[in-house]
Amino acid sequence: MKALVVLAISFLFLMPASGYVGREVFDSGNTPVSHNVMAEFNHTVEIAPGKDFYIHFSPSGIDCSNAAPYAGNLSQAAVAAVARSPVWVQREVAKQFQYLNDSYAELLLNAEKRYVDEIAFSIAYSPVGSAPPPDVLYDNARFIYENDRYLDYVKVLDVGNGSNYHSTLRYRVIENGTEMKVTCPPSIYYWFVVSPRATVENATYIYGKFWREYVFDHNDIGYPLLKEKLSGIKYMWxxxxxxxxxHRTWNHSMSTHPTAIE
Known part of the structure; x- marks a missing residue:
């Protein structure tokens, strides 16, 4: 866990907003976990194709109800955009499209396939009806891949095909002279790398620049350019x-710790 925290923070793309989607949506064959039964009930219902059935839990009891499918009243573009999204996030994207205009659907339909899961995730787990503007979501995904081209110690991996796909990171580390590769859990990648919010503030442009581009490609006078400092580093750790x-100097750090960044 300590290693993963270091890796996630160090990949340059900074921190996420709050919230969490568990890794179980990417895993299969997990060992069942034993739980204490707090309550139980029996109910028989026929669920028609394309319909949903909900069980609501509250302190006052359990309520069962029918509901229309999330995609039931969406535009044709929105339905197509949901279908192009990864299967593990389709329901949440469809819920958001109840409150968003078709510019978000057009974004998912027209974006490069490798950007779609990052964009879909960012839409799905934004506050309901308050996703960042489409151009911000596009740049958020694009600069992950653009910045990745200059980093030797980590690569973005696109895994799966069809509608069952996701992305994650693979880091290069070295131990006693032996190179190893460490793959980051996808849930860590999406929440701690892909999430477009770097702080508690809303994701937006500042003076015409998105933070992923600005932090990597711009430096104030007297400060080094981050892209130059990270380029050429072979190992994460x-x-x-x-x-x-x-009272150390950076020369001391570089000579005694090969993966240190000046």
């Missing part, structure tokens, strides 16, 4: 603890 001495 050497799997050793590092406690630098006080």
């Amino acid at each position: 050497d799997r050793e603890s590092y406690r630098p001495p006080a």
Whole structure:
């Protein structure tokens, strides 16, 4: 876990907003976990094709009700956009499209396939009806892949095909001279890398730039360019603890810790 936290933070794309989608949507064959039964009920219902059936839990009891499918009253473009999204996020995307205009559907339909899961996730897990503008969502996904081209210690992996696909990160680490590759759980990738919010503020452009581009490609006078400092670094971590001495120079750090960034 300690390694994953270090990896996720260090990939440059910074932090997410709140919330979490569990890794179970990407895993299969998990060992069942034993739980204590708090209540139970029996109910028989026929669920017609394309229909949904809901069980609502509340302190006052359990309520069962029928409901229309999430995609039941969406536009043709929105339905097509949901179908192009990964299967694990389709329901949440469809729920959002109840409150969003078709510009978001057109974004999903026209984006490169490798960007679709990142865009769909960002739409699905934004506040209901308050997703960032489509151009922000597009740049958020695009600059993940653009920045990735300059980083040797990590690569974005696109996994799966059809509607069952996702992306994640694979890091290069070294231990006792042996190179190893570490694959990040997809849930960590989406929440801690893909999420378009770098802070508690809404995802938007500042002076015409999105933060993924600005942090990587721009530097203030007297400060190094992050792209130059990260380019050419082969390994994310050497799997050793590092406690630098006080009053050290960066030359000391670089000579004693091969994966240190100047």
